[in-house]
Amino acid sequence: MPAVQSIVDEILELKQQRHAIILAHHYQESEIQELADSIGDSLELARRARDFEGDVIAFCGVVFMAETAKVLNPTRTVVLPDLDAGCSLVDSCTAEQVRAFRARHPDHVVVSYVNTSVEVKAESDILCTSRNAVRIVNSIPAENPILFLPDINLGNYVKQQTGRENMTIWQGACIVHATFLARRLTTARAEHPQALVAAHPECPADVLAMADFIGSTSAIIDWCVSAPAEEYIVMTESGVRHSLERLAPQKRFYFVPNENCNCSECPYMRRNTLEKLRDCLTMLTPRIELSDDIIRRAALPIERMLAVR
Ligand code: 13P
Ligand code: SF4
Numbered sequence: 001m002p003a004v005q006s007i008v009d010e011i012l013e014l015k016q017q018r019h020a021i022i023l024a025h026h027y028q029e030s031e032i033q034e035l036a037d038s039i040g041d042s043l044e045l046a047r048r049a050r051d052f053e054g055d056v057i058a059f060c061g062v063v064f065m066a067e068t069a070k071v072l073n074p075t076r077t078v079v080l081p082d083l084d085a086g087c088s089l090v091d092s093c094t095a096e097q098v099r100a101f102r103a104r105h106p107d108h109v110v111v112s113y114v115n116t117s118v119e120v121k122a123e124s125d126i127l128c129t130s131r132n133a134v135r136i137v138n139s140i141p142a143e144n145p146i147l148f149l150p151d152i153n154l155g156n157y158v159k160q161q162t163g164r165e166n167m168t169i170w171q172g173a174c175i176v177h178a179t180f181l182a183r184r185l186t187t188a189r190a191e192h193p194q195a196l197v198a199a200h201p202e203c204p205a206d207v208l209a210m211a212d213f214i215g216s217t218s219a220i221i222d223w224c225v226s227a228p229a230e231e232y233i234v235m236t237e238s239g240v241r242h243s244l245e246r247l248a249p250q251k252r253f254y255f256v257p258n259e260n261c262n263c264s265e266c267p268y269m270r271r272n273t274l275e276k277l278r279d280c281l282t283m284l285t286p287r288i289e290l291s292d293d294i295i296r297r298a299a300l301p302i303e304r305m306l307a308v309r
Contacts, residue, residue: 004031004274007274007275007278008031008034008035008274010278011035011274011277011278011281012035014278014281014282015058015281018055018056018281018284019054019055019056020054020055020056020057020058020281021037021038021048021052021054021056021057021058022035022036022037022038022058022060022277023036023037023038023040023045023048023049023057023058023059023060023061023069024036024038024039024040024060024061025039025040025041025042025045025060025061025062025065025217025239025269026039026040026041026217026218026221026237026239026240026242026243027061027217027237027239027240027265027266027269027270028060028061028239028269028272029239029270029272029273029274030239030241030242031274032060032272032273032274032277033239033242033243034242036060039242039243040218041129041130041131041216041217041218041219042061042065042068042114042115042129042130042131042216043114043129043131043132043216044218045059045061045065045069046065046068046069046072046114046129046302046306047306049068049069049072049073049076049078050069050072050073050306052073052076054076055076055077056076056077056078056079056281056284057069057073057076057077057078057079058079058080058081058277058280058281059078059079059080059288060080060081060272060277061080061085061269061272062085062086062087062090062266062268062269063080063083063085063086063087063090063288064087064090064114064115064116064117064118065114066078066079066080066288067117067118067121067288067290067298068114068118068121068302069288070288070290070295071118071121071290071295071298071299071302072299072302074290074295077284077287078287078288079280079281079284079285079286079287079288080272080280080286080288081271081272081273081276081277081279081280081286082271082272082273082276082286083286084268084271085268085269085271085272086268087115087174087268088172088173088174088175088268089113089115089116089150089151089172089173089174090115090116090117090120090150091172092150092170092171092172092173093116093117093120093149093150093170093172094117094119094120095117095119095120095122095123098110098112098120098123098124098147098149099123101147102123105145105147105168107144107145108144108145108146108147108168109125109126109140109144109145109146109147110123110124110125110126110146110147110149111124111125111126111127111128111133111136111137111140111146111147111148111149112124112126112127112128112149112150112301113127113128113129113130113133113148113149113150113151113154114127114128114129115150115151115174116149116150118290118294118298119294120149120150121297121298121301121302122294122297122298122301123297124301125301125304126139126140126301126304126305126308127301127302127304127305128305129216129305130154130200130201130202130215130216130217131215131216131218131219132305132308133154133157133158133201134158134161134162135308136305136308137158137162137164137167138162139308142164142166143166144166145166145167145168146164146166146167146168147167147168147170148167148168148169148170149169149170149172150170150171150172151170151172151173151174151202152169152170152171152172152173152178153173153174153177153178153201153202153203153204153205153208154201154202155167155169155170156169156205157201157205157208157214158201173202174202175260175266175267176202176237176258176260176261176264176265176266177200177202177203177204177235177236177237177258178202178203178204179258179259179260180199180203180204180207180235180256180258180259180264181207181256181258181259182204182206182207182209182210184256184257184258185197185207185210185233185235185256186210188233188254188256189210189233191254192231192233192254194229194230194231195229195231195232195233195252195254196212196213196224196227196229196231196232196233197210197211197212197213197232197233197235198211198212198213198214198215198220198223198224198232198233198234198235198236199211199213199214199220199235199236200214200215200216200217200220200235200236200237201214201215201216203235203236207235211235212227213227217236217237217240220234220236220240221240221243221244221247224244224248224251224253225244225247225248225251229251230250230251230252231251231252231253231254232244232251232252232253232254233254233255233256234253234254234255235256236264237264237265237266237269238255238263238264238265239265239266239269241253241255
């Protein structure tokens with residue numbers, strides 16, 4: 001039996017024994033996405049985790065996503081394959097910095113992207129994801145000044161979409177999307193003149209200006225599958241290729257290497273492997289452990305986000 005198949009069989013067996021669900025973000029390896037119960041963007045996976053009624057959530061994504069799952073469903077055990085699956089956006093903003101900003105600007109509403117630590121979430125008024133950021137900012141009365149953190153590109157995109165002037169934007173960036181270069185996209189468009197361009201809002205403004213569609217990972221997939229073109233240049237992590245090719249096998253998808261790694265893979269997301277997934281289901285570790293106090297304080301802004309329609 002091929003080695004990969006035997007690991008897959010072990011994982012499926014463990015999943016049954018543990019009454020577990022496997023949630024996978026679109027940026028995971030295809031092998032992991034193939035055996036997941038749900039694949040999704042960060043908002044979809046948060047909702048799926050909240051509604052799960054079994055015992056164990058095996059979260060194949062990065063730490064902030066697994067923490068969100070734990071906050072939303074604290075009585076379940078939440079494991080993830082690799083605890084070092086971080087995020088450059090999370091690293092760009094600490095809870096102390098948010099507290100210091102609040103002390104200087106007590107009138108500001110703090111809107112935090114879900115790509116933050118659970119401690120930063122606990123200091124926030126409301127959360128957002130790339131899927132609902134415009135809606136969330138629009139839900140805040142126009143006269144209230146906003147601190148939007150931590151992604152500068154998403155923040156600028158939201159500011160432009162909402163026409164909101166009273167918005168201060170943090171200076172964090174994603175090492176994958178923020179290093180996509182407009183000139184490389186120009187070259188890709190010259191090579192594929194029939195292709196439409198879809199981009200994640202964490203990309204720089206000059207890349208977004210060339211996009212036919214801007215949205216979250218799942219929104220990009222849905223749009224590419226349903227739009228009439230045969231070819232697409234996809235400005236996000238190349239893990240989305242898995243769903244794109246499954247859902248639209250007749251179409252062609254091109255990815256543009258970024259400046260950071262000359263690839264379009266997130267080094268944090270790609271720390272997870274099938275072997276580590278098997279091991280975390282076997283040993284129930286690494287596990288997300290959070291204090292009751294942090295869960296209570298972080299749950300509030302997340303629930304506020306989920307309540308905005
Ligand atoms: P989504 O909310 O689109 O899943 O994005 C999460 C992320 O980390 C993008 O880099
Ligand atoms: Fe963070 Fe960027 Fe990786 Fe998403 S792609 S998890 S924002 S580093």
